Amino acid sequence: MESALFSFESRRPVHRLSLAIFIGMNTEYVDRHNFDPTKPCIIIPNHQSLLDPLIMADLWPKRCCTIMKESLKYSGPFGILAILGNTYFINRKNSKKSVEVLNQAAEFLKQNNCSIFIFPEGTRGDGLKILPLKKGAFHMAVQTGYPIQPIVVSSVLNFLSHSEFKFTQSNPKVYVLPQISTIGKTVDDIPDLMVKTRDSMRAVFDKTVPKNYLHLTKKSD
Numbered sequence: 001m002e003s004a005l006f007s008f009e010s011r012r013p014v015h016r017l018s019l020a021i022f023i024g025m026n027t028e029y030v031d032r033h034n035f036d037p038t039k040p041c042i043i044i045p046n047h048q049s050l051l052d053p054l055i056m057a058d059l060w061p062k063r064c065c066t067i068m069k070e071s072l073k074y075s076g077p078f079g080i081l082a083i084l085g086n087t088y089f090i091n092r093k094n095s096k097k098s099v100e101v102l103n104q105a106a107e108f109l110k111q112n113n114c115s116i117f118i119f120p121e122g123t124r125g126d127g128l129k130i131l132p133l134k135k136g137a138f139h140m141a142v143q144t145g146y147p148i149q150p151i152v153v154s155s156v157l158n159f160l161s162h163s164e165f166k167f168t169q170s171n172p173k174v175y176v177l178p179q180i181s182t183i184g185k186t187v188d189d190i191p192d193l194m195v196k197t198r199d200s201m202r203a204v205f206d207k208t209v210p211k212n213y214l215h216l217t218k219k220s221d
Contacts, residue, residue, distance in 0.1 A: 037061040042141040045151035047119035106143040127157040147179040154208035
């Protein structure tokens, strides 16, 4: 596994301090009891901004790796930290290679009793809705037999304006949803798992969209 220097656990205080001092945020966790960091699972949060890893810092298990798009490998200091932090990079333009990487990651999880963080939407959302989910995380869940751990970060529209690149003093909430078992599931069950997971995430996320943006959610469906 990763070295202590670059372990997610050792970076938690830095993440918290960065949020509090530079951005003025403190994350509030809801139903955190649904998550046991000592047991491996497939952690799938929604994705809205580059702040997501910081916002969810306290949820990173000690034994955990991530999956990111390959282009992030070359994003300066962030890319270096990602490489040193047990990250698997996938090339979206090469589906065959992406499948190979996902299979390698799944095998690593089983051999090391390790969890994985993966954004199942595949891209950043606009803060209005949960985007359709990709299959990769669910294939890994079925391969490993690990439960799916849905995580919902409240709408970014509560505290960040992408157009103005402006932060407001609003603390994000992270909702830890009940895990979804994959015991006995096969690839044939993946479509149902995807629907069940997205529906559970949408039910929570939709309630966090600010009222003054609700009229836009209908247009974005």
